[in-house]
Amino acid sequence: MQVSMTVNGGEVSGDVEARTLLVHFIRENLHLTGTHVGCESGYCGACTVILDSKPVKSCSMLAVQAEGSSITTIEGLASNGELHPVQEGFWERHGLQCGFCTPGMIMSSVALLEENDNPSEAEIRHSIEGNLCRCTGYHNIVKAVEYAGAKVRGEEPPPPDWEEGS
Ligand code: FES
């Protein structure tokens, strides 16, 4: 079957089987391997992409179901050599350890900040509850999203934990 969609701002199309998962189309047809495959059953969130402004687990839908949609993957976030504020936040606040969950965490966080650029800690934690980190780095991930929110709002990010009280 032929599928067509917009990925990271460009029109793409390809031949897939009816059973091809969206994540496999992204990784294997488009060679965008920043979107990770973990559980392939909708639990871990490693495969999260933004589809028509909503975070979706791309292992939980078929490529043909994304026909005509607009998708953003981790590769589509940086522009002109500048990291997206969420990517910068993960870098600046040590929001990753092994990095396996990171693309999905970042895409869920980008979707959150597009809806609400000043989320509470509870709202951040709620937005990433479908993303599992086996390194249990949730504290710094929350700090990374708080950093990114401040950048999006044009404010000075809060100081890192390791500078507080110093
Ligand atoms: S690989 Fe999609 S949720 Fe785990």
Ligand code: FES
């Ligand atoms: S940083 Fe290792 S799984 Fe999250």
